[in-house]
Structures are given as C-alpha cells and as structure tokens.
Amino acid sequence: MTFVVTDNCIKCKYTDCVEVCPVDAFHEGPNFLAINPDECIDCTLCEPECPINAIYPEDDVPAGQEHFTALNKELAKEWPVITVRKDALPDAKEWEGKPDKLKLLEREKPHTP
Secondary structure, eight states, X not given: OXXXXXXXXXXXXXXXXXXXXXXXXXXEOSSOEXXXXXXXXXXXXXXHHOTTOOEEEGGGOOTTOTHHHHHHHHHHHHSOXXXXXXXXXXXXXXXXXXXXXXGGOOOSOOOOO
C-alpha cells in the first residue's frame, strides 16, 4: 500500500510532509506534491504532518478522489524529488479546504534557480 496526496494540496503545497519521508517519495510540482507509489514504504510518517489533511492511505482516499492515486504515480515520474521543507504557496490559507481544485493543478515542472 502507498499514501496518496489528494485535492486539498492543490494551490496550498505545504511541505511539512517531505522532511519526515525516509525514502524521498515526494515529488514537487508548481502547486501540488505527489507521492511516488514505487518509493513509498507505507511508513505513515507523512500523513500526520500534513496540516490540511491532504494525505491518505491508498485504501482510505476520500470518495470521489480515487483518481488521485493514478495521478500521484503519473506526476511523480515527471516532477523532481523534494526532501526539504519550503514555505507554502503565498495564498495557501485562502485555498485550504476548497473543493474541486483539480482543474487548478499546474503540471509544468517547477523551475530551479
């Protein structure tokens, strides 16, 4: 089993979870994080670190968000690994808990300075 980042992460991108991951399973996009299911060891450390409850065990993903399991796998192949906590997006607080944010997901790789 793996953990899955879901809809609530979009436009927030809190990164508290990445520092506790012992296997570097998190990948960073412009406004979302993804977990590589091939790397995730089901250690459960990331789930309680997410301040907005956007991470779930694969078997407990909320109804209607099951597609995020495949999306995490797809995006983890495209995006770079993130292992160090960064500040959340500037307007993250405004987006917390808003439903149906998938249409706002940005897929381009983040630019590295």
